Amino acid sequence: MDALQDTLQRRARWAWLAGLALLLAAPFIGLYPIFIMKALCFAIFACAFNLLLGYTGLLSFGHAAYLGAAAYFTGWLVKDAGFSPELGVLAGMLGAGAIGLVVGLIAIRRQGIYFAMITLAMAQMVYFVWLQAPFTGGEDGLQGVPRGHLFGFIPLASDLAMYYVVLAIFVAVFLAIVRIVHSPYGQVLKAIRENEPRAISLGYDVGRYKLLAFVLSTMLAGLAGSLKTLVLGFATLSDAHWSLSGEVVLMALLGGMGTFAGPVVGAFTIIGLQNYLADRVGAWVTVIIGAIFVVCVVGFRSGFVGELLAWQKRRLTKKD
Numbered sequence: 001m002d003a004l005q006d007t008l009q010r011r012a013r014w015a016w017l018a019g020l021a022l023l024l025a026a027p028f029i030g031l032y033p034i035f036i037m038k039a040l041c042f043a044i045f046a047c048a049f050n051l052l053l054g055y056t057g058l059l060s061f062g063h064a065a066y067l068g069a070a071a072y073f074t075g076w077l078v079k080d081a082g083f084s085p086e087l088g089v090l091a092g093m094l095g096a097g098a099i100g101l102v103v104g105l106i107a108i109r110r111q112g113i114y115f116a117m118i119t120l121a122m123a124q125m126v127y128f129v130w131l132q133a134p135f136t137g138g139e140d141g142l143q144g145v146p147r148g149h150l151f152g153f154i155p156l157a158s159d160l161a162m163y164y165v166v167l168a169i170f171v172a173v174f175l176a177i178v179r180i181v182h183s184p185y186g187q188v189l190k191a192i193r194e195n196e197p198r199a200i201s202l203g204y205d206v207g208r209y210k211l212l213a214f215v216l217s218t219m220l221a222g223l224a225g226s227l228k229t230l231v232l233g234f235a236t237l238s239d240a241h242w243s244l245s246g247e248v249v250l251m252a253l254l255g256g257m258g259t260f261a262g263p264v265v266g267a268f269t270i271i272g273l274q275n276y277l278a279d280r281v282g283a284w285v286t287v288i289i290g291a292i293f294v295v296c297v298v299g300f301r302s303g304f305v306g307e308l309l310a311w312q313k314r315r316l317t318k319k320d
Contacts, residue, residue, distance in 0.1 A: 046263030048220030054258035057193030062123025066096040068240025070222030075142040096222025104214035141236030256303030
């Protein structure tokens with residue numbers, strides 16, 4: 001079993017190195033940097049959601065609220081308050097985390113569908129705030145958000161510079177999540193996911209662990225929203241809409257919930273399909289993505305990455 005695990009881990013490392021090499025070379029091999037940056041932002045968003053659902057077992061139906069909140073915070077601070085991009089992103093993360101703390105204190109008192117419905121209801125309240133607040137631009141959103149200079153000397157107006165900043169942040173977030181999951185804290189989260197009453201009986205303060213996971217997830221979702229605003233130069237109500245909360249669930253499930261690579265694959269798949277099909281089939285893109293989701297749930301219940309890992313395990317086991 002140890003040899004099998006070592007083989008799988010070795011292959012996973014090579015796969016990630018190959019993926020990283022492709023991303024590093026992407027701007028020079030004809031791939032559109034703006035598209036890749038948008039996909040990386042949503043990959044961060046999906047990884048943040050997977051930390052909550054895949055490793056803690058908490059299904060949030062309102063995660064777009066935190067992405068949208070950070071998008072608006074960062075957009076307004078950078079555009080109107082004159083903040084530098086790094087301070088704007090930090091403020092967006094902290095703002096999303098503060099909202100997540102308030103929502104988490106209320107939601108973690110419940111489990112299952114009740115937890116999900118509370119997060120959805122609170123997210124709709126946040127959405128209404130962004131619709132009515134004077135600084136958000138209402139239905140027009142915040143437009144013309146400048147990228148500025150990172151740390152005062154890196155010109156983010158260059159797509160190439162912005163691309164590698166977003167890629168570096170994505171890699172850092174991914175490695176941080178891997179570290180969290182493999183830490184003693186992450187093992188407790190898995191125990192809560194598998195059997196919460198048993199975790200309580202072992203003396204763990206389950207509520208505190210779940211609240212911290214919720215706040216961490218919302219802050220990372222906020223980071224995705226802040227970066228997205230800088231990349232695209234605007235923040236709109238669609239960033240906080242409930243449909244985006246559904247999309248991130250789809251990304252996690254399609255790629256493989258509870259795996260590290262799954263949310264990344266799911267995010268690139270969904271964003272890629274939306275980008276490719278939008279001009280070809282119009283509004284039917286939603287129907288097509290929904291059909292793909294149904295096929296995945298029926299035929300690939302563990303998602304693309306989950307099924308691939310299971311197939312590799314079966315193949316290696318037969319060889320032994």
